[in-house]
Amino acid sequence: MIRIGVIVAHNSLQDVLPVKEKLTERCELTFFTYKKLSEIKPIYLENYLFFDAIVMNGLAHLVLQNANVHYQIPTHFYMANERDFYKKLFHISRKYPNLDFSKVTFDFSGYTDLIKLEELYAKDEEAHMIHLDITDHFYEELLERHIELNHSGKVELSITAFSNILDKLSEQGVQAELITASSETILEIFEKVIIEVRHKQLTESIMVIGKLTSDAFIPKEENTHAELNQSLLQTALLEYSKKNHLTMIIQKQSVHFEIITSQKELLFITNNFAKDTLIDTLSGNLSFSLHLGWGVAQNIDDARKKAHNANHEAQQQDISSLIITEDGQFICLDTTEKVFLQKMEDTPELQRLSEKLDISMLFIQKILAVIEKTNTNELSSADIAQHLGITIRSSNRILNELESKGVAELIYKKHEKLRGRPKKFYKINFHKNNS
Structure with a gap:
């Protein structure tokens, strides 16, 4: 089952819990709550490796962005969108029929670009917006700013996106309304994450076999360096794999090498089937020519057969790299322009002609x-x-x-x-x- 870690403010946990009930059979959710913003980065870095994806609120995402944290797994955030905002705004207008928006303050302008607050004001009115830096004292400073505006008489209603300050505003006699992402909006984000993780898992589960051959590996009277050439190639393969942080199983056979990897890795190696960087690197570092055939399939046996056929075709055509995809399509990476060729099973006439x-x-x-x-x-x-x-x-x-x-x-x-x-x-x- 898909495992998703959820980073959420302590006071906002109840907003996400309803989603858990709807996704029980599709994924397993683990919640991590924070009270201070300084807790967000450690929570993410200490836990992301144990999950298929991470979902967080918009503020947590902003904190990690400011900390230059690079997401290593599918990571998404949720926040109130236009639908949530205007739905809440309608509710507020019904609750406060005589509301003067020139005496309303908002505190989430820096955390969403979706909402055009200026549309709520007359041309000669200025919106009371609270802009604060993301620091560990963010909540305290935000609360202080809301209270200051209210007690000065400039503001009669505070609209906030942060549930952590809502009760404290009420204690200080400040009228406040909370705008957060609806359950519907949050669920949409989780649906998106589940689809992305499933696609990632499917891509990574597809097997890829690479078959590398060279005349330089065949022991002959005129070729006394066959073993040395194989050793040089194996070293070059290991260096390439290590340098690019790839998961590649490299197996030396009698007169060829077999590479076992995944479609995800192959897409990286070939820059999405545009250029084979592995064969280019090997050709640049070794003095002998190589032919590399890639086979893509759902299981290792079919991938190995395709790799053998791809390598055979590469040798016949004297090209360095050829792929046979999962659906049987040939992709030749030797040409200046990427060439897609028809599937063998779709061209019986050509197959008869070939024979x-x-x-x-x-x-x-x-x-x-x-x-x-x-x-x-x-x-x-x-x-x-x-x-x-x-x-x-x-x-x-x-x-x-x-x-x-x-x-x-x-x-x-x-x-x-x-x-x-x-x-x-x-x-x-x-x-x-x-x-």
Whole structure:
């Protein structure tokens, strides 16, 4: 069950308790009350690690902001919104039918920007607003200011957002009304928190496997440093994980490495599927090339299969990093422009074509994407290089492969200038020999 810690003023606990009854079957609430503002920061720092989320009142949030506390888990705050404010204002206007707003003071202007108090006053009237710094003597100073305004005759009614001073105002003969977040408003915040925590838990529960391979790991006569290369990679992986505070299980296999992590970590590593910072870091620190395939799934076996397929495709296409998502979509991170490719299960025709021609389906999809983008199937190596973000050399290799399969046909050579080598154009038709 979701565990939520609640930080609330001692006198305001009763405002939040009704919410607990409505959420009994969905989350477990633990309450932490404070009487002094200096108690808020220690309460948060000493307890947040034991909860999935923290909810607090608006003042507690303001205190932590002023203390430069950075929230490490989902953390939300509640306060009176416009609906609560105007509903209470209507109640006040009924209770005090002859109320003169020029003799009313408010003490929460610094804690919400939602309410336009100037609308309550005539153009030549000035609102009595209480502005105070957030210190440990906040409540005492606030109480003193309300009493001072009332006893001076400037104010006849105090409207406060802080229940801690309400009884003391009454003891001093000050007419006061409390405006706080309604149960409905507080419940809406808890609903939002529960949804966020569930989404976070779902994201973190999705398994991710990474498969890292390199020719430099395979023992050969000409490669006498296979073990050293594997050791260098393992060190680099551990350093990357430690530097970025990631949870990664790194397992050395016979001629490859397996990384076990979560989708949350993968989103960080790839900057939300835009750029693989892990492969970039490894390539920058190691002298040999690598191929990394990521597999995303609900269980480790499916994630491992996807990682294997992604790594195989990455090797075939000579790209450094490839992801197969939970829904089977390929994401190639090697191109200058992020390319999303269709799911394998959604493209049975392409799958048959891939098997017929003995060409990778990812390979076919990438070329079809270029044809669609350029609106022509007559392409040069420069066209393919530009749109796939690869070198001319890699592009020529692709075209030569397609030509050898009978898919690409050299149709003409074009001289851009009178001098220099002619530019080759190929006509590409994947269905030419697919009859």
